Amino acid sequence: MTNYDAILHIYQKLHISAFLKVLFLKFLIDNKTYIILTMIKFINLNKAVPYLILKEKYEEAIVAGQNNIEAISISSYSNKMNEVDSRYVNLKFISNDEFIFFSNYESPKAAAFNSHNQVAALIYWPSTNMQIRMKAKIKKTSDEFNQQYFFDRSEEKNALAISSNQSNEIVSYNQVKENYNKSLKNDDLKKCPEYWGGYSFTPYYFEFWEGHESRINKREVFQKIDGIWKQSILQP
Numbered sequence: 258m259t260n261y262d263a264i265l266h267i268y269q270k271l272h273i274s275a276f277l278k279v280l281f282l283k284f285l286i287d288n289k290t291y292i293i294l295t296m297i298k299f300i301n302l303n304k305a306v307p308y309l310i311l312k313e314k315y316e317e318a319i320v321a322g323q324n325n326i327e328a329i330s331i332s333s334y335s336n337k338m339n340e341v342d343s344r345y346v347n348l349k350f351i352s353n354d355e356f357i358f359f360s361n362y363e364s365p366k367a368a369a370f371n372s373h374n375q376v377a378a379l380i381y382w383p384s385t386n387m388q389i390r391m392k393a394k395i396k397k398t399s400d401e402f403n404q405q406y407f408f409d410r411s412e413e414k415n416a417l418a419i420s421s422n423q424s425n426e427i428v429s430y431n432q433v434k435e436n437y438n439k440s441l442k443n444d445d446l447k448k449c450p451e452y453w454g455g456y457s458f459t460p461y462y463f464e465f466w467e468g469h470e471s472r473i474n475k476r477e478v479f480q481k482i483d484g485i486w487k488q489s490i491l492q493p
């Protein structure tokens with residue numbers, strides 16, 4: 258059992274009210290364990306209503322014991338391939354209004370973002386039956402930010418980022434492991450290579466879909482028009 262599993266296990270076994278669980282969560286936030294427990298780090302969160310709802314729904318999903326809470330699907334369109342594609346990534350930060358994840362800058366997703374910078378992002382938390390749909394423009398984070406983030410990561414993770422030519426074909430899985438071990442031994446594991454780093458997207462559209470047993474599901478949309486968030490309700 259990892260630290261994360263152990264803490265989550267204790268947390269789920271707590272026979273206390275949801276209110277007390279949130280208090281416990283706040284305690285964890287203050288004591289950094291929150292980062293182990295939840296993965297997404299909120300920094301100076303934007304004060305606009307959709308961001309406050311997002312944070313509230315996130316905390317509800319934690320209280321409900323949601324695993325892999327940081328998994329988010331990113332859909333992109335490639336002009337070159339004339340094709341739409343999706344993949345999950347781990348959302349690491351929500352910094353003010355920016356959602357940040359990390360990837361390989363030479364991967365198929367990177368080529369798609371280069372050719373068409375509009376993406377759709379999707380979260381589903383089964384523990385609370387909550388779907389969050391977003392539309393956004395995506396861009397790379399700065400080299401300085403990437404270097405700092407890479408420096409703070411474990412050398413094992415960095416070796417994989419350095420050694421993997423992401424999504425390119427390779428002769429065998431063994432070769433993947435060999436490349437990884439070579440990198441672990443020989444590379445500077447604190448220096449972020451230029452082909453790896455963060456992506457940041459700032460949504461201009463949010464839809465919060467909340468499933469209800471009655472099937473009378475609640476759908477609340479926020480759309481940014483001329484700098485102002487317009488709120489509306491959609492039929493289920």
Ligand SMILES: Cc1cc2nc3c(=O)[nH]c(=O)nc-3n(C[C@H](O)[C@H](O)[C@H](O)COP(=O)(O)O)c2cc1C
Nearest residue numbers: 328344345346347358359360361364365366367424
């Ligand atoms: C839950 C989950 C989280 C993932 N997180 C990341 C991530 O943070 N960054 C990343 O590059 N790939 C991540 N992956 C792998 C991607 O889904 C994908 O396989 C990879 O990025 C290659 O995508 P591409 O060929 O579209 O560029 C994750 C996969 C899963 C299932």
